[in-house]
Amino acid sequence: MESLHVPKVLSFLSFSNLTHTHLSFPPTTYLSSPSFWKERCKDSSLKIVRSGIGVHVDSNYGSVSTDAVKDEKGLILDTERDDSGSVIGFNLILESVSGGSKINEPCQDVSTDRMEEIENINGKEKEKARSKHNIVFVTAEAAPYSKTGGLGDVCGSLPIALASRGHRVMVVSPRYLHGSPGDNIFANVSDLQCRIKVPCFGDAQEVCFYHEYRKGVDWVFVDHPSYHRPGNPYGNGHGAFGDNQFRFTLLSHAACEAPLVLPLGGYTYGEKCLFLANDWHAGLVPILLAAKYRLHGVYKEARSVLLIHNLAHQGVEPAASYENFGLPSEWYGALEWVFPTWARTHALDTGLAVNVLKGAIVTADRILTVSQGYAWEITTVEGGYGLHELLSSRKPVLNGITNGIDIFDWDPSLDKHIASPYTADDLSGKMQCKIALQKELGLPIRPDCPLIGFIGRLDYQKGIDLIRWAIPELMQNDVQFVMLGSGDLLYEDWMRSAESTYRDKFRGWVGFNVPISHRITAGCDILLMPSRFEPCGLNQLYAMRYGTVPIVHGTGGLRDTVQTFNPYVQGGTGEGTGWLFSPLSKESMIAALRTAIMTYRDHKSSWEGIMKRGMTRDSTWEAAAKKYEQVFDWVFVDPPYIR
Numbered sequence: 133m134e135s136l137h138v139p140k141v142l143s144f145l146s147f148s149n150l151t152h153t154h155l156s157f158p159p160t161t162y163l164s165s166p167s168f169w170k171e172r173c174k175d176s177s178l179k180i181v182r183s184g185i186g187v188h189v190d191s192n193y194g195s196v197s198t199d200a201v202k203d204e205k206g207l208i209l210d211t212e213r214d215d216s217g218s219v220i221g222f223n224l225i226l227e228s229v230s231g232g233s234k235i236n237e238p239c240q241d242v243s244t245d246r247m248e249e250i251e252n253i254n255g256k257e258k259e260k261a262r263s264k265h266n267i268v269f270v271t272a273e274a275a276p277y278s279k280t281g282g283l284g285d286v287c288g289s290l291p292i293a294l295a296s297r298g299h300r301v302m303v304v305s306p307r308y309l310h311g312s313p314g315d316n317i318f319a320n321v322s323d324l325q326c327r328i329k330v331p332c333f334g335d336a337q338e339v340c341f342y343h344e345y346r347k348g349v350d351w352v353f354v355d356h357p358s359y360h361r362p363g364n365p366y367g368n369g370h371g372a373f374g375d376n377q378f379r380f381t382l383l384s385h386a387a388c389e390a391p392l393v394l395p396l397g398g399y400t401y402g403e404k405c406l407f408l409a410n411d412w413h414a415g416l417v418p419i420l421l422a423a424k425y426r427l428h429g430v431y432k433e434a435r436s437v438l439l440i441h442n443l444a445h446q447g448v449e450p451a452a453s454y455e456n457f458g459l460p461s462e463w464y465g466a467l468e469w470v471f472p473t474w475a476r477t478h479a480l481d482t483g484l485a486v487n488v489l490k491g492a493i494v495t496a497d498r499i500l501t502v503s504q505g506y507a508w509e510i511t512t513v514e515g516g517y518g519l520h521e522l523l524s525s526r527k528p529v530l531n532g533i534t535n536g537i538d539i540f541d542w543d544p545s546l547d548k549h550i551a552s553p554y555t556a557d558d559l560s561g562k563m564q565c566k567i568a569l570q571k572e573l574g575l576p577i578r579p580d581c582p583l584i585g586f587i588g589r590l591d592y593q594k595g596i597d598l599i600r601w602a603i604p605e606l607m608q609n610d611v612q613f614v615m616l617g618s619g620d621l622l623y624e625d626w627m628r629s630a631e632s633t634y635r636d637k638f639r640g641w642v643g644f645n646v647p648i649s650h651r652i653t654a655g656c657d658i659l660l661m662p663s664r665f666e667p668c669g670l671n672q673l674y675a676m677r678y679g680t681v682p683i684v685h686g687t688g689g690l691r692d693t694v695q696t697f698n699p700y701v702q703g704g705t706g707e708g709t710g711w712l713f714s715p716l717s718k719e720s721m722i723a724a725l726r727t728a729i730m731t732y733r734d735h736k737s738s739w740e741g742i743m744k745r746g747m748t749r750d751s752t753w754e755a756a757a758k759k760y761e762q763v764f765d766w767v768f769v770d771p772p773y774i775r
């Protein structure tokens with residue numbers, strides 16, 4: 133997907149300087165808070181127009197703060213002046229209303245109008261969070277603006293769910309332009325006319341911000357020429373972009389500035405916010421909070437949560453590139469990463485590298501993954517990708533919350549991409565979808581023939597090699613098989629050749645196509661997911677919602693979300709929503725498929741029961757959002773992990 137893929141077994145890395153207890157940096161020699169503002173302003177085209185009790189900062193669009201400044205106890209002091217401007221008193225303002233600052237007005241919370249707008253999303257009263265936070269998602273992808281996989285889906289829908297529960301939510305992501313009609317997705321974003329300079333890669337890099345307020349969420353896009361090129365967010369047909377470290381360093385720096393400098397809806401988010409850093413691309417965010425901002429008295433009340441969607445990608449770069457991050461040199465140890473001898477390329481290779489995700493793990497206030505099963509797996513040698521010891525050391529603050537899905541985007545009764553709508557009460561439309569899919573793909577139209585689907589990145593993670601290995605045997609059965617995916621060129625070529633080998637049974641659609649993914653999800657009877665590891669997995673959730681029965685390897689989030697069919701319980705009606713197989717072998721996968729096909733053919737009512745249980749299962753973000761809120765409450769109870 134992106135950056136360096138870290139070899140699976142890195143169990144004997146140097147862990148010196150890695151854990152919290154090992155983090156020891158020289159005492160800070162940084163300037164106090166007002167001076168820091170001066171420093172920031174030098175870097176970021178903001179300028180101090182007056183200093184004294186308070187700090188006034190001017191940017192391209194106006195003055196950000198007022199006389200208000202935090203004292204040691206976390207209260208806000210607002211000065212009261214007479215007509216001549218002399219200070220005649222101070223007012224204490226409670227923390228709870230210190231959410232952000234309106235340009236040229238005293239600090240106060242987000243406006244009531246705006247809150248009501250957030251509350252009325254989807255036109256119905258929603259259950260509200262007990263305590264509301266200013267939340268800043270930082271992510272390389274957010275659907276519908278950008279998506280290569282599940283990260284985009286989650287960052288496109290979880291923020292909306294949280295906003296609808298009363299939180300103030302901003303998503304910061306790059307403004308990718310590819311020079312294609314797809315760029316139209318940014319048609320409604322507006323230039324905030326805010327340019328800042330961020331210190332990294334040996335210079336002050338200028339970025340600017342675009343914005344769209346949609347579904348209660350502030351979608352903020354960082355703009356820089358390095359985000360404008362053909363391909364996907366991480367690379368093109370020639371592989372990953374060589375400057376991804378630069379592109380995502382920019383993103384993280386810009387995201388840290390956004391709550392301070394962007395007057396969204398008239399108010400900045402302010403310093404008391406919660407950063408949700410997604411995967412390694414945003415991994416610098418918790419590091420910057422600890423290494424730069426907090427040391428200068430900024431973001432002392434902010435917290436960071438690292439949300440791991442996939443531990444296999446860590447943002448590993450040569451050690452010499454450390455200076456590019458714009459971090460103090462004494463923080464090198466937080467990102468230091470040493471490859472084992474066998475993974476080095478030549479005799480003089482010392483194996484020294486820097487690892488952004490590792491840095492985030494040792495600085496974030498809490499860590500989350502996208503299922504409970506995966507939260508445990510990443511603390512094991514097999515699932516930890518070299519980081520298991522470090523993650524184990526942070527177990528007290530490590531949790532897993534299973535992803536939800538966007539139930540409006542993925543709703544078979546409303547889906548505009550599919551041939552015919554259907555519901556759990558009336559499944560007739562599903563057969564129409566199957567016939568339409570067979571027709572579209574040029575397969576023989578055979579309503580009774582089990583149609584098996586696969587959707588996903590053609591990647592080692594997804595067990596695509598197992599499918600390739602199993603296809604000759606599977607194709608001896610009376611089944612049809614449809615695959616949609618892109619990625620590894622070897623497997624793209626194999627899909628094309630399998631199509632000509634099994635003309636009446638196999639179709640391989642090479643590419644990334646959202647409407648087709650909906651049609652496959654609706655038209656197939658079975659969805660196969662032999663993932664080697666799967667932090668959560670979304671396709672099995674979509675499949676169940678569409679009455680398509682998942683057959684999955686029992687790992688991570690797949691094991692947490694799919695329940696194997698058991699016909700002997702519930703008075704003979706059975707329970708379960710699909711089949712889990714284990715171990716990950718061709719034999720066990722084919723055995724599970726055979727069981728499913730036999731059930732499909734010979735036990736129609738059992739099959740319908742499996743479909744309906746899947747369709748009515750709760751996969752909403754609403755349930756997941758409540759669990760996120762619990763973690764948000766915990767993170768604010770604890771002091772910052774690195775102070």
Ligand SMILES: Nc1ncnc2c1ncn2[C@@H]1O[C@H](COP(=O)(O)OP(=O)(O)O[C@H]2O[C@H](CO)[C@@H](O)[C@H](O)[C@H]2O)[C@@H](O)[C@H]1O
Nearest residue numbers: 281282283441502588617643644645649666667668669670
């Ligand atoms: N060729 C194609 N055309 C159209 N759509 C395609 C496609 N290939 C994939 N998709 C779509 O991309 C998404 C993939 O989501 P997944 O959760 O299955 O995997 P991914 O590994 O990207 O995400 C990582 O992050 C997510 C989110 O946390 C975790 O669920 C997951 O386990 C983890 O690996 C789905 O919406 C799927 O339909």
